[in-house]
Amino acid sequence: MTQTLRFDLNSPIETSKLAENLGSRLRVGDVILLSGEIGAGKTLFARALIQSLQDAPEDVPSPSFTLVQVYDTRAGEIWHSDLYRLSEPDQCVELGLLDAFETAICLVEWPDRLGDLIPDTALFMKFSAPPPQTGFDSSVEETHRQVDIAWKNDSWTQRIKDLV
Numbered sequence: 001m002t003q004t005l006r007f008d009l010n011s012p013i014e015t016s017k018l019a020e021n022l023g024s025r026l027r028v029g030d031v032i033l034l035s036g037e038i039g040a041g042k043t044l045f046a047r048a049l050i051q052s053l054q055d056a057p058e059d060v061p062s063p064s065f066t067l068v069q070v071y072d073t074r075a076g077e078i079w080h081s082d083l084y085r086l087s088e089p090d091q092c093v094e095l096g097l098l099d100a101f102e103t104a105i106c107l108v109e110w111p112d113r114l115g116d117l118i119p120d121t122a123l124f125m126k127f128s129a130p131p132p133q134t135g136f137d138s139s140v141e142e143t144h145r146q147v148d149i150a151w152k153n154d155s156w157t158q159r160i161k162d163l164v
Contacts, residue, residue, distance in 0.1 A: 003157060007147045015041050015145060016048035018163065023049040025159045026105050028076040031119050033111035036127030041145045045127070046080050046107045053078065063109075068095055070104075077104040083113035092117055121153040123160075 009015045022032075026049075034042040043062045051057035053073035063069045063082040071078045079100040086092065092114055100106050101119050111118060126148045149160065 002150050002152050005149045005160065005163070007149070007163075009041075009145045009147060011143050012041075012044055015045055015147075018147065019045045019048035020052040021163050022160070023052045023075070025163075026053075026075050028105060029102055029121075031101050031106045031108065031122040033114075033118065033122050033124050034107060034109045034127065035111055035125070037129075040127035040129060041147075042109045042127055043082075045125070045147075046109070049107065050078055050080060068097075073105075075105060078107065079104045080107045081109065083108065083110040086110075086113045089113065089115035089117050121155065122151075123156055124148075124150040126150075 007018060009018060026032075032049075034046060036042055047060040050060050050071050050073065053075045054071065055074065058071075060071070060080070061069065063080050064084065067083070067085070068079055068081045071080070077100075079097070081095065081097060083092065092098070097106065097108070097114075098117065108114065111122075111124075128146050128148075130144060130146055149163075151157070151160075
């Protein structure tokens, strides 16, 4: 049975706080799938999560061109991948992602490129900007995001029940 949570985040600071809170609960073997349109906040979230687990926060570039960036952290190795430019799931295997799913914490942007390779234990996070509203303050609209989290594996239930 799929379980879900929704978060309304009003600023990049709130997005970063959610990332830090989730990061403190992660362990090797966790796979976080980050989906949403370009500019929805996936990389901001991943960057904040990774930096929150580093002893000395370092630059965390988007892996759009490198496809995968690997970081050593207090929680273990983190693989941050952006699969946007991939065209078939076999390319994910060539990157070593399947092995990393077992030996590291994995943050995967554009997870639809994984096809049938998505682990059953994954945590799904969908980032979206709510539709524009008439009379709504556009400065808030630019930074407001909704994050829908879904999971099937019970191992997530206890770890994220009080996430915020």
